[in-house]
Amino acid sequence: MKNMIRNSLRTGIVFGIITVFLFLVGFTGTAANILADLLNNESAPPLFGWAPPMLNTVIFVGLIGLWAGASGASREKDVAGDPYGAAVLGGGIAGFVQGLLTGLVMALVGTLNERGVMMSKYLAELLPAAVKQAMLGFPPPGAGAFYLLFLTAAGALGGLATRGLGRGGRRPREAIRTWAREKVEVLPWVQSLRRSPAVKYAVYGILLLGILLLPLFAGQYWNYTIGTVGIYVLLGLGLNIVVGLAGLLDLGYVAFFAIGAYAMALLTAPTPHNLMWNFWLVIPIGILLAAVTGILLGAPVLRMRGDYLAIVTLGFGEIIRILSKSDDLSDFTGGPRGVPAVAGPDFFGLNVNSGIAFVYLIFLSVLLVIFVTNRLQNSRVGRAWEAMREDETVSRAMGINTLTQKLLAFAIGAAFAGLGGALFASRNQFTGPEDFNLMVSINVVAVVIVGGMGSIPGVIAGALVLKGLPEMLRQLEDYRVMVFGALLVVMMLWRPAGLIPSSRRKMEIDKDAGLAETAEEGRGK
Amino acid sequence: MPMLDIHDIHTYYGNIHALKGVSLTVEEGEIVTLIGSNGAGKTTTLRSICGLQKPRRGSILLHGEDLVAYKPHQIVEKGVAMVPEGRGIFARLTVAENLDLGAYIRRDRRGIQEDLEHVYGIFPRLKERTRQVAGTLSGGEQQMLATGRALMAQPRLLLMDEPSMGLAPLLVDAIFDVIQTINRKGTTILLVEQNALMALSIAHRGYVIQTGEIVLKDTAANLKNNETVRKAYLGIE
Numbered sequence A: 001m002k003n004m005i006r007n008s009l010r011t012g013i014v015f016g017i018i019t020v021f022l023f024l025v026g027f028t029g030t031a032a033n034i035l036a037d038l039l040n041n042e043s044a045p046p047l048f049g050w051a052p053p054m055l056n057t058v059i060f061v062g063l064i065g066l067w068a069g070a071s072g073a074s075r076e077k078d079v080a081g082d083p084y085g086a087a088v089l090g091g092g093i094a095g096f097v098q099g100l101l102t103g104l105v106m107a108l109v110g111t112l113n114e115r116g117v118m119m120s121k122y123l124a125e126l127l128p129a130a131v132k133q134a135m136l137g138f139p140p141p142g143a144g145a146f147y148l149l150f151l152t153a154a155g156a157l158g159g160l161a162t163r164g165l166g167r168g169g170r171r172p173r174e175a176i177r178t179w180a181r182e183k184v185e186v187l188p189w190v191q192s193l194r195r196s197p198a199v200k201y202a203v204y205g206i207l208l209l210g211i212l213l214l215p216l217f218a219g220q221y222w223n224y225t226i227g228t229v230g231i232y233v234l235l236g237l238g239l240n241i242v243v244g245l246a247g248l249l250d251l252g253y254v255a256f257f258a259i260g261a262y263a264m265a266l267l268t269a270p271t272p273h274n275l276m277w278n279f280w281l282v283i284p285i286g287i288l289l290a291a292v293t294g295i296l297l298g299a300p301v302l303r304m305r306g307d308y309l310a311i312v313t314l315g316f317g318e319i320i321r322i323l324s325k326s327d328d329l330s331d332f333t334g335g336p337r338g339v340p341a342v343a344g345p346d347f348f349g350l351n352v353n354s355g356i357a358f359v360y361l362i363f364l365s366v367l368l369v370i371f372v373t374n375r376l377q378n379s380r381v382g383r384a385w386e387a388m389r390e391d392e393t394v395s396r397a398m399g400i401n402t403l404t405q406k407l408l409a410f411a412i413g414a415a416f417a418g419l420g421g422a423l424f425a426s427r428n429q430f431t432g433p434e435d436f437n438l439m440v441s442i443n444v445v446a447v448v449i450v451g452g453m454g455s456i457p458g459v460i461a462g463a464l465v466l467k468g469l470p471e472m473l474r475q476l477e478d479y480r481v482m483v484f485g486a487l488l489v490v491m492m493l494w495r496p497a498g499l500i501p502s503s504r505r506k507m508e509i510d511k512d513a514g515l516a517e518t519a520e521e522g523r524g525k
Numbered sequence B: 001m002p003m004l005d006i007h008d009i010h011t012y013y014g015n016i017h018a019l020k021g022v023s024l025t026v027e028e029g030e031i032v033t034l035i036g037s038n039g040a041g042k043t044t045t046l047r048s049i050c051g052l053q054k055p056r057r058g059s060i061l062l063h064g065e066d067l068v069a070y071k072p073h074q075i076v077e078k079g080v081a082m083v084p085e086g087r088g089i090f091a092r093l094t095v096a097e098n099l100d101l102g103a104y105i106r107r108d109r110r111g112i113q114e115d116l117e118h119v120y121g122i123f124p125r126l127k128e129r130t131r132q133v134a135g136t137l138s139g140g141e142q143q144m145l146a147t148g149r150a151l152m153a154q155p156r157l158l159l160m161d162e163p164s165m166g167l168a169p170l171l172v173d174a175i176f177d178v179i180q181t182i183n184r185k186g187t188t189i190l191l192v193e194q195n196a197l198m199a200l201s202i203a204h205r206g207y208v209i210q211t212g213e214i215v216l217k218d219t220a221a222n223l224k225n226n227e228t229v230r231k232a233y234l235g236i237e
């Protein structure tokens, strides 16, 4: 009991600090705008006297409260007697503490605001209007009291909900899983659906069809986004070979992307060279150039291991960008201003809307690359990569020429990036040094890690989440980096092996998790 | 001409002089054992043969051809396979995948399939566990896997680094039986061991290495009765 209360208190403090922080950086307002988009309630009539912006703030804070309550209540394994009472109490305490912190800060900030203190001088987000919105139409002390009561109630409700879902006060995730296992998966029709391969293929088929039809309805802006996601899938699949399969940490992957893009730009654009080659001719050239660069860079560098490789490749990526930016080379590369009027593909005389057609071109490339990756993964080469990642010395003793295999992985990964770059420059009809900064490399690494190393569906999911989601949540613009970081942290906790992990990595991480759990239980006793 | 003729090799790790002029020979069809205490240079000798650690001086002739010029993967192709120290299995791959990697240099599908059956014949426990992840095998099973994997390369010379390490006495007996069986079927074996008694009881000849130098060489039977060997390596007064 004492233990439970201590846990709830601690949870409440953590959630309280988070709530206050989100408020102080103005995130509650942003979240309200996002909710408005999602719920589409911008012009809804006021509820309890709250117009939609305030209402959405309340909803958002309420959601955090529910979460706090759920975590606050779900710690204690076994409370004898009245489990619901204990859960409500635990959640309520967490919510109360959270509400106390939030309410105090709100009341303070609100009061200062009313006295005319310009807090936005110190914290840019605390504009008078924003603070007013957070006050929900109450006078500051009233707002504080409201947050206290509201969060306490939300916490209690959150506690109740977790207990209702899972017996024995398990964590919510576990509770939902158990519930699914015990209640849903035993249903006869679920079982038969699960076993039938037809269903699996039907689901894949519908999914694929949906994706294939999407560009026809998506409109220009969304097609642009879909194209970007597709190009990141290409990059992710390429880096996945280098990092996920061969185990080489390449942080300068953007260099190969740039090479593909510049090949396309310099060979097809009217300036600076006026070569005006055909798009279809340049695509293979871009791929080849990137692959050759991969080999040229790889040959000296791949003898290094681990961290050194990461640092050297990182430097290489920057060198390529700086070279492309150089004024001295601008007659050759277009310099800082980049290369405009990069050619698009001509579809062999077909009269098609080029925006939509380009999305399909990217789709086609993605399918091709998926096919190649899949074949490689299941080949002798793929096996050699796996062995190498496991134990380099032993794989050499097995007769694997590790240097050749690494070069091959590097070259194939680079080739995919070259294709991506060529498509990217052509689609944008422009390329310039700023398209190839370090963030691109980091983003691609993140796509691979968030998606699940070594897994093709994982890379697709990763690209969707990291490149697609921010577009869907345009409002997040200012917080992208913060949300990105938070997402990574949550990911690590929730899916340590990635969104859709490869079976091998999953196995490995599950094994570790199993050990950790046993250790935790041991300590609890 | 001996199958393997190592002549006066000097191998270094940076400036650590690990082998100070090791010479030894292995005749076709023999089991030769190399015994010595910790850090004597046994593993280093095997790594030198495999090309994983190149000697700075000396020669390693396999059928008269000097291996020092070749890369590890080329040496495997010449018929030298190794069961590494500490087994060195690929822990995250399955048993079948591990064995498959043993046959990495070969392309004769039918021959590989036959050898796979052969290995499963020697180690039935592996056959029951083909799809099990190798890291979850018991220590003894891992040793079987490492041995089977090396056999998949169809070696003419098999280098084994302490195959009995960490195994229960009963399993040690079993592994040494297998080594003898493999040898009778025509594979030449260079066996590194700390378990000198066992090694000397199945080997034809033996060498004793001490701080990077060969200090004794003789037939296995003579070494077993040798006063210094009995004291230092067999623990018999």
Ligand SMILES: Nc1ncnc2c1ncn2[C@@H]1O[C@H](COP(=O)(O)OP(=O)(O)OP(=O)(O)O)[C@@H](O)[C@H]1O
Residues within 6 Å of the ligand: B013, B016, B018, B036, B037, B038, B039, B040, B041, B042, B043, B044, B045, B085, B194
């Ligand atoms: N990678 C390395 N770097 C530096 N020194 C090494 C390295 N590997 C081995 N040595 C040194 O070389 C010497 C011989 O080592 P080796 O591994 O060949 O011994 P060993 O006879 O196999 O011993 P053990 O029975 O303990 O396996 C030792 O002194 C060891 O410290």
Ligand SMILES: [Mg+2]
Residues within 6 Å of the ligand: B042, B043, B044, B085, B161
């Ligand atoms: Mg050793």
